[in-house]
Amino acid sequence: MPAFLFKRLLNAAGVMLAVAFLAFLIFRFVGDPVELMLNEQASQAQRDELRIRLGLDKGFVLQFATFVGNALHGDFGISYRNQQEVFTLISERFPATFELVLVATFLSLAVGIPLGVYTAIKRDSWLAKVLQFVSVLGVSLPSFALGILFILLFSVTLQWLPAFGRGQVVQIGWWSTGFLTPSGRLALILPGITLSLFQITLVMRLVRAEMLETMRTDFIRFARARGLTLRAVHFRHALRNCLMPVITVTGLQIGNLIAFALVTETVFQWPGMGLLFVQAVTFVDIPVMAAYLIVVSFIFVSLNTLVDLLYAYVDPRLREDAISGAANAR
């Protein structure tokens, strides 16, 4: 097991380095921050000077090495535009994105699972068919269009919910939360639903498929034969067997949600990491762009590695040393 753990972690580190390299390579082509940082009146000498100060005159390999070296210390440099530490900038925005993702995940489970169960059990009812149809819409409708539709309906026409922002937030240490104030909770609704809609349909379709699969198995038939109530059969036996893949997918989707939050955050002016990234792109703020990509990939890689390790823990057949051990024994 320790060898397996070590190998997995090494893999993860390799992926991170590759991501960092790609990120850096891509940003070489984004443009020249100097032209956007200085205003119309700056002279050529000042432009050249700034380029040297920022280290943009150095070779690609040297810039990349400096970046990785600093990043290992948690130092992502200073934002060209905000003149603040990039790490601070990102960690200040992280709570906003995380809370949004949390709400979206909660909604996707709270709405997706019951709908999935319903459409599986009553799959011939008209409501189930409507839900199936709507779920296709939910998958194919882009979230920015949905967000703007929501804003038009709930903010402009009905004036129930705020169109943008996080409302009032409460600061707990370095974490800022919107859960504790009424305006903060109100502000979470529209972006939360917008972000979760894709997830809801995903969970619903997954639960439905798994339920249909399980319902056909022998043990459900035996459960019925034992004379258990339908509710016990559906929820205690069938649904419980479906939840494992749902939980796995949900866990893995958290990374996706953080990445997709970018669009939702832009539409709702949600002050999270995605919005920070979009602004950084506009102003060629390379340190922020690179750091964002690395933080998001880090979350992805960590989640995946964690899931892998848990699986290996649960199922010894997946461990390589177990396999080789078995081979030796033979």
Added chain:
Amino acid sequence: MKRAWMLAAIAAFALTGAVIPISAASAKTLKWGAAREIASLDPYSYGDTFTLSVLNHVYEGLVRYTGDLKIEPALAESWETVSPTVWRFKLRQGVKFHNGNPFTADDVVASLERVTNDASPLKGNLPAYKSSKKIDDYTVEIEVNGPYPLLLNDLTNIFIFNKAWLVANNSLLPTDSGKGVKGYATDNANGTGPFIVESRRVDAKTVYVKNPNWWDKPQHNIDTIEFLPIASASTRVAALLSGEIDFTNVAPLQDLPRLSASPEVKVLQTNELRTVIFALNLKDTLFESDVKDKNPLKDIRVREALYRAIDIDAVQKRAMRGLSRNTGALIAPAIPGYEPSQDVRLPFDLDGAKKLLAAAGYPNGFSFQMNCQSDGLVNEEEFCQAVASMWSRAGLRPNLSLGPRSQQTPKRVKGEFDVISFGWANEPMIDAYSILIQVMRSKSGSGGVFNWGNWGDPRIDALIDKAGVELDNGKRIPMMMEALKIAKAEHLFIPLHQQPMAWAMRSTVAATVQASDNKPRLWLTTMK
């Protein structure tokens, strides 16, 4: 199972809280929905006009622009030139910073040193600065490199810090992203201006409250400004319609009819200082063309043909939604150096354009690359596409390259284009000298930074150099007019229009001043 459903319902309800309609803004709070966040609270940390215009509510310069763009005293009461290179400023007495410190000559000297430090991105805003010294507590002398007529214009945007505050917070030097130096002033502010920064959450909300001890007599009645950046244009419009913001300085052109239709919203529309032109590659060969051996654009007949082939009324109507101001001049009417006689355009004449092309030896036209930005000027994509199709009708084959500003700028700087759309506002100095020295001057030590297409002319250069050291406006401005006249006669650039700008406000805002520099001046704004 009923319990599980109940729990889900309760959780969903708890998340919502009670659904309360958003109430209207309280009495004298102005909620300002801007298109983007300002770079920092430190006016010297990023060379950005919008950031400066917002921070001008907190910090002030020695002089400032009035609502109609005339220079008037601010922290300085009066000034005189002691010699052609030395200016003496008498400072206003009794002014206090937001933290209560008195304003004196030391503050001016420390601020000028900070802004002209090598690490300061704003150094270019004070190009002629050599040194400054305190004469007494309320007198400062500024020495410039040579005779320089535009010092006052430059000083409108150099905001004054409190020296004691800078010293106490170890911020005498500017922040420096190159060296990894960050600063206290990035997140904290202490100015002399009409509003005080109360709280700031970047990308979410910055709150400014009225400065009760402001030295000037307030013409506004605002107690609190909430500055709310909203990047998405449709969200900003929605916020205005739903009453979540009172005012926006960036109302999208395509939404103006909808905004005007709402009885609660008023649209303020005018034209910016920024003049939009097409600038041409005048190097020896074109960048991307089927004409390899020479540059057809160097032929004045070809340039005139390009000019005459543009149906400006159609551009104005179709691409600019009838809101731009067609121009024949290279600068806007409000800029010193403007002359109405230069504002007359060559008429739209498609046959004439074809004849001129044939006379120049290109009866079948030629291909060239046109570089435009998708997020630069107002409706830039639209007007570039319109002009490209007009040039095609004249027999030319423009090859339109569209991309975001961050991608197109490096190509433009390197001169990798044949035609570019180009906008110049002459800010922050608000004088024709800005476009002359930075854009039209042949590349030299200090000039021609934006002369990307090698379009300089020795006659123009000579006039620019003379105007740059002439202190008498009566002589200086005619020199600039002469230089602009030559550029126009040669068709070095093809002028299009002054781009439109639109603000929108709810009926909660009674009146504001909208100048063509597109800077909101909330200290001149009243609410109901």
